[in-house]
Amino acid sequence: MKTCEHCCTKIDNLTVRFGDNAILDNVNLHVDCGEVVGVVGPNGAGKTTLLRTILGEMPYQGKITFRIAGSASKKPKIGYVPQKLQFDLSSPISVTDLVASAISRHPIWAGVSKDLSERVKEILSLFSAGHLLKRRIGELSGGELQRVLLAIAMTPEPELLLLDEPSSGVDIKGLSLFYQIVDDLRKKHDIAVILVTHDLAGISSYVDRLILLNCSVIAEGDPKEVLSNEKLVKAFGPTLWNISCLPSLKSPEDDKNGNH
Amino acid sequence: MAIIEAWYRLVSIFPFSWTHYNFMNNALLAVLLVTPLFALLGTMVVSNRMVFFTDVLGHSALTGIAIGVLLGFHDPTLPMIILAVVLAVSINLLKNITKASMDTVLGVLFAFVVALGIVILSRQGGFVKYTSYLIGDILAVTPKQIGWFFLLAVVVLVYWHIAGNAMIITSINSSLARSRRVNTFLIETSFTVLLAIVVIVSIRLVGILIINSLLVLPAASSRNFARSMHSYTLGAVIISIFSGITGLIVSYYWGTASGATIVLFASGCYGIAALLGKRLIK
Numbered sequence: 347m348k349t350c351e352h353c354c355t356k357i358d359n360l361t362v363r364f365g366d367n368a369i370l371d372n373v374n375l376h377v378d379c380g381e382v383v384g385v386v387g388p389n390g391a392g393k394t395t396l397l398r399t400i401l402g403e404m405p406y407q408g409k410i411t412f413r414i415a416g417s418a419s420k421k422p423k424i425g426y427v428p429q430k431l432q433f434d435l436s437s438p439i440s441v442t443d444l445v446a447s448a449i450s451r452h453p454i455w456a457g458v459s460k461d462l463s464e465r466v467k468e469i470l471s472l473f474s475a476g477h478l479l480k481r482r483i484g485e486l487s488g489g490e491l492q493r494v495l496l497a498i499a500m501t502p503e504p505e506l507l508l509l510d511e512p513s514s515g516v517d518i519k520g521l522s523l524f525y526q527i528v529d530d531l532r533k534k535h536d537i538a539v540i541l542v543t544h545d546l547a548g549i550s551s552y553v554d555r556l557i558l559l560n561c562s563v564i565a566e567g568d569p570k571e572v573l574s575n576e577k578l579v580k581a582f583g584p585t586l587w588n589i590s591c592l593p594s595l596k597s598p599e600d601d602k603n604g605n606h
Numbered sequence: 607m608a609i610i611e612a613w614y615r616l617v618s619i620f621p622f623s624w625t626h627y628n629f630m631n632n633a634l635l636a637v638l639l640v641t642p643l644f645a646l647l648g649t650m651v652v653s654n655r656m657v658f659f660t661d662v663l664g665h666s667a668l669t670g671i672a673i674g675v676l677l678g679f680h681d682p683t684l685p686m687i688i689l690a691v692v693l694a695v696s697i698n699l700l701k702n703i704t705k706a707s708m709d710t711v712l713g714v715l716f717a718f719v720v721a722l723g724i725v726i727l728s729r730q731g732g733f734v735k736y737t738s739y740l741i742g743d744i745l746a747v748t749p750k751q752i753g754w755f756f757l758l759a760v761v762v763l764v765y766w767h768i769a770g771n772a773m774i775i776t777s778i779n780s781s782l783a784r785s786r787r788v789n790t791f792l793i794e795t796s797f798t799v800l801l802a803i804v805v806i807v808s809i810r811l812v813g814i815l816i817i818n819s820l821l822v823l824p825a826a827s828s829r830n831f832a833r834s835m836h837s838y839t840l841g842a843v844i845i846s847i848f849s850g851i852t853g854l855i856v857s858y859y860w861g862t863a864s865g866a867t868i869v870l871f872a873s874g875c876y877g878i879a880a881l882l883g884k885r886l887i888k
Contacts, residue, residue, distance in 0.1 A: 401785055426785035433778060437653070438832035444778065447771035448786055455770050455839040482833055
């Protein structure tokens with residue numbers, strides 16, 4: 347097991363504006379390596395914006411510092427699993443193509459070499475996705491696609507892993523497999539994970555810390571404590587609690603939150 | 607031009623009457639260079655839903671020619687290219703900052719570039735002079751132009767080799783691409799610029815009206831049965847070359863416009879592929 351003593355991601359007084367509106371207002375967040383932090387919050391709370399800001403896609407005020415063991419404040423390798431992808435289901439891109447184009451510079455339109463194909467298979471096997479190699483991405487279930495994307499995010503091994511709504515479009519079985527793999531990864535590799543979700547019931551046993559976000563951090567702490575917090579219950583309302591028990595139902599956030 | 611002479615000798619082996627005409631031999635060589643080029647670019651145009659975008663670029667040629675005429679250019683190719691490149695880059699910039707539907711924005715631009723071009727070119731009833739740009743003429747291609755197409759083909763191949771994977775990952779999800787250190791803006795911009803140049807330079811061959819079909823049809827056909835990027839690309843290239851050669855030769859016997867005949871064969875390929883591939887309808 348790799349040990350890392352001092353690496354962390356620190357977000358101080360982060361504010362992100364879109365026009366006159368502050369999507370994130372004075373957010374403070376600290377993630378240690380080997381720690382899984384869950385971020386929950388209602389629609390438009392700025393959850394996806396938070397991830398995109400960490401990825402360096404949004405202009406912001408405040409400070410984001412990464413400390414990696416050995417090299418101070420260098421930009422870390424970030425693994426990112428996007429929210430449910432929107433693509434043409436008739437897309438000819440195969441799972442091998444998707445993984446190979448992400449991890450290799452060898453131009454895959456000219457064909458994938460045996461070596462590369464073997465490497466892709468090896469990587470996918472670690473994520474219970476080795477059998478998906480020849481499928482087109484439009485033929486995958488939500489859970490299968492999440493695992494393929496996770497395999498890509500983990501290659502090469504990142505210091506920080508960002509997961510955006512892994513619960514959307516994934517059934518209960520697929521989701522618990524996904525969480526188990528993530529749990530395994532952080533134990534084995536000591537990476538920091540930020541997991542954005544509204545699957546409240548499912549994540550509580552996998553995250554070390556839970557953050558309720560609604561433009562700013564409303565509550566933060568042990569998942570069980572936060573979940574018993576009245577403010578949280580009020581913010582989410584009873585309907586979303588129901589949805590978290592039935593992940594196959596599509597919540598409005600799946601459609602709307604992608605742009606924030 | 608020793609290469610062209612060698613090509614003429616090579617083609618004359620075939621026992622067809624059209625091989626006696628150098629304009630047919632030139633056209634055949636141009637088709638062999640341009641069709642795979644269009645197929646390659648088309649795979650990404652279709653994957654990235656840029657079909658309407660490239661149609662706007664093609665039609666911007668009308669305004670490009672008009673600007674060339676106003677500025678007194680003998681050959682308006684340069685102003686056509688500059689306008690199309692400026693348009694491509696601006697649309698790409700706009701796409702990243704606007705909240706408006708790109709479909710509508712492109713529709714407005716399409717109307718504008720066509721109208722402005724026609725207004726300028728039709729002064730004193732002079733538009734008839736420019737109708738050759740609308741349907742194109744492959745048979746008028748010169749060895750010098752063929753040399754340009756060869757150069758373009760090399761540039762596109764090198765670009766595809768370097769940027770191919772980045773384009774694929776960007777087309778799937780731009781945030782995912784950026785998390786893998788892909789400069790998505792550079793990729794999108796360079797691709798649109800390349801597209802603008804190739805489309806404009808080829809307009810003399812197939813014409814403004816149907817140039818987009820040549821870009822879209824081979825990739826769209828291949829998409830009906832392809833199961834990987836490799837088979838998608840290969841399928842598009844084969845269909846494109848096949849339609850190009852068949853269309854050109856058939857147009858000789860039918861006495862029809864070559865560009866349109868080629869597109870007609872490409873449409874036929876799409877129809878067959880859609881029926882056999884069963885992916886058009888769920």
